[in-house]
Amino acid sequence: KAGVTQTPRYLIKTRGQQVTLSCSPISGHRSVSWYQQTPGQGLQFLFEYFSETQRNKGNFPGRFSGRQFSNSRSEMNVSTLELGDSALYLCASSLEGAGGQYGYTFGSGTRLTVV
């Protein structure tokens, strides 16, 4: 079956712009989480959505937002981009929101470069 699909794979944006990243979870998975990966900070949790509701949120500024649609697809948005937002953004999905029971399946990520 198809895995977690993230689009686009690569993105270059200018400081001050905004960006939207997309994630399609595995069919049947209703939980979607987003993580930011940078060389300095490592992997950091952004937020988690389950059945269109945000259940958990990490320690990121309000410029980072997300949403989940009724088909479980999710988008995250970053407004007013800063150089420090350059990172690999990973999306992960899980069955029934029980990541502890089933683990997460990660996508290959979107590599965002802010110039």
Next chain:
Amino acid sequence: AQSVTQLGSHVSVSEGALVLLRCNYSSSVPPYLFWYVQYPNQGLQLLLKYTTGATLVKGINGFEAEFKKSETSFHLTKPSAHMSDAAEYFCAVSLNQAGTALIFGKGTTLSVSS
């Protein structure tokens, strides 16, 4: 606050040697614990997870980990390293009892030489 410490950012072994990657966590409640592997330019792949029950957990590709509550450790081992095991490995703990919102360690890069 929960945190994960991976001792050693880089571990080098010879092919056929034992692999030991160390992970310690701090948690006020019994945690969900995970090991993930990341190959270059790819996402993370789940190796194994501990939820409840047996403390020795077997995962994919011959890896296993033992949950030791008294030591707050969840070290990853593999009896015999293979060249294809070269990758970055991440230990993670959940922020809540649903097992979501993972906190990751900084990662350990495993190099395997022939």
